Amino acid sequence: GEGYALGNLGMAQQHLGWHGEADGNLVRSLAIARELADRPVCEEADIWYERQGRHSRVLGPDHRTLNLARQVAAMARRFGDRLSEANALGDLGIMFRVLGDLWQAHDHLHQALAITRELGNQPGEADLLNELGETVRAMGDPTRALGHHQVAVLLADELCDDYRRACALDGVAFCHQARGEGEEARAAWSRALRLHEVLGTPEASTIRERLHAASRSP
Incomplete structure (x- = not known):
């Protein structure tokens, strides 16, 4: 027709x-x-x-x-x-x-x-929690955003999904940084970087830059 x-x-x-x-x-x-x-x-x-x-x-x-x-x-x-x-x-x-x-x-x-x-759909749930976390952080509430990303990390752990775990840790790091918690942010980015490097994913270079910039901050 x-x-x-x-x-x-x-x-x-x-x-x-x-x-x-x-x-x-x-x-x-x-x-x-x-x-x-x-x-x-x-x-x-x-x-x-x-x-x-x-x-x-x-x-x-x-x-x-x-x-x-x-x-x-x-x-x-x-x-x-x-x-x-x-x-x-x-x-x-x-x-x-x-x-x-x-x-x-x-x-x-x-x-x-x-x-x-x-x-x-747990993979989809983890993805949406990360998107929601990014949105809530942009709305000025990094503490609530951190909770979304942390649940996404737990879901990725259950799924044994290192890529989603790395993405969630990137969100965790941004939230800690927004809360003035530099050490926690660097730790989360370090974990995310190791995962991306093992996976050989292109995000590794971006995470490396974020970690380098965070390392220069107090």
């Missing part, structure tokens, strides 16, 4: 780099899917949205990506797809934080976290 045709055209335009045309056709495809309650078309749009969401984290979100994320969340809710709904809400939270709307970010991340916990 028309929804599939527009969706396929949008995907082709995306591959060719015609992002403006792709956005328009994919949003129209999703609108038709919503009107007809067409789950397969919604899922095609969701696949594109995931790709576009990753792209927006590099280039910065815009109103089109926000609008599509809202539509994906609404469709997922309509079809009872809790995982996709949580993913879209989490992405909305991150985008709102990047745009400086911290209360909207906090609200969407909390909604995503509640669904993720309901689903028993």
Whole structure:
């Protein structure tokens, strides 16, 4: 039908780099899917949205990506797809934080976290706790943010997930630094650095720079 045709055209335009045309056709495809309650078309749009969401984290979100994320969340809710709904809400939270709307970010991340916990998705829970911690710290409450990151560390420990543990420790370090606890911040960054070095992940260089800068501070 028309929804599939527009969706396929949008995907082709995306591959060719015609992002403006792709956005328009994919949003129209999703609108038709919503009107007809067409789950397969919604899922095609969701696949594109995931790709576009990753792209927006590099280039910065815009109103089109926000609008599509809202539509994906609404469709997922309509079809009872809790995982996709949580993913879209989490992405909305991150985008709102990047745009400086911290209360909207906090609200969407909390909604995503509640669904993720309901689903028993511990990796997703750890990721969202780190995002929530970063948001709360930006709101000026490093103590509460520290609690979120510490729970993320515990979840990563349970999962034996060194990458998520390192990411959570990075958040722990930032919170200690914001609280004026330089020694604790350096200890957390040191642990995160060791994990990233063992994993061979690119974040190691960034953590090394943070640790070096913190070591020059009292």
